Amino acid sequence: MDADKVIIEPVVTEKTNALREGKTKRYVFRVDQRANKVEVMNAVRELFQVKPLSCHIMNVKPKPRSSRSRSGFHAGHTETWKKAIVTLRGADKIDIFEGG
Secondary structure (H helix, E strand, O other): OOHHHHEEEEOOOHHHHHHHHOOOEEEEEEEOOOOOHHHHHHHHHHHHOOOEEEEEEEEEOOOEEEEEEOOEEEEEEOOOEEEEEEEEOOOOOOHHHHOO
């Protein structure tokens, strides 16, 4: 699988910013459902020219959603997606998160 197909987008929230700015450099990405740890680490190495130390992958379960409109009540849920938390060495950083 191509590196640009493995990593879909970075996840930027308050919690992921705290992980990134903490003592250990951890970056969070939304990845393809079929990707495994080795593919994610190779994609990070290829796309951002850094050496990842480790990678944790988890499936994010759907959350219930509901809305009201003029036509009535609509219920549903969000989609299932896969999240990868990549740990880098202390000196390495990914410029896309740093604004560079």
